[in-house]
Amino acid sequence: MSLKFHQGCGSLNINHLMFADDLILFCYGDVKFVTYLMNCIQAFKDTFGLHVNNNKSHVFFCNVDDNVRSNIKRILSFEEGTLPLRYLGRVQLIQSVLMSMQFFWASILILPKKVIKKIQKIFSRLLWSGKADGRNKVMVVWKEIEKLKKEGGLNIKDMEMWNKPANCKRV
Numbered sequence: 001m002s003l004k005f006h007q008g009c010g011s012l013n014i015n016h017l018m019f020a021d022d023l024i025l026f027c028y029g030d031v032k033f034v035t036y037l038m039n040c041i042q043a044f045k046d047t048f049g050l051h052v053n054n055n056k057s058h059v060f061f062c063n064v065d066d067n068v069r070s071n072i073k074r075i076l077s078f079e080e081g082t083l084p085l086r087y088l089g090r091v092q093l094i095q096s097v098l099m100s101m102q103f104f105w106a107s108i109l110i111l112p113k114k115v116i117k118k119i120q121k122i123f124s125r126l127l128w129s130g131k132a133d134g135r136n137k138v139m140v141v142w143k144e145i146e147k148l149k150k151e152g153g154l155n156i157k158d159m160e161m162w163n164k165p166a167n168c169k170r171v
Helices: 031-048 066-076 090-108 113-129 159-170
Strands: 016-019 022-025
Touching (some): 090 113
Antiparallel strands (some): 016 022
């Protein structure tokens, strides 16, 4: 069995998207192809010992008959998700992606305070407006955002505090 792309997606050649430990697989909405896909996932599990977390997994449909839908959901044991798919919220985006980038650079060199302030400004804009540039209304000062959740913050790391320890691994 081979995958053929949807007529509107052939030029893109997309059959999956991956980020960190997340994976989105695209396939035909039929029982035969989903069974084949699950056999591939089982082979991956058997080889590497990694498995799909059914509680965090969803199946999405587009133009699939209700009967086929039911059969596919039975095979997968996933709940049906709804579109549009919301992958990460702004806080999760800042914590998981952008902070990781900042930690990477901080582990290579000590970032000047001016650079850290600029990064925090970008993070603040993303948090409050969803955009990296332009102006935004700041709802809470950044020091409050950095506090632990139990203290009323969002648990976003203090970049200035993490700057020097991150660089110590080079010593």
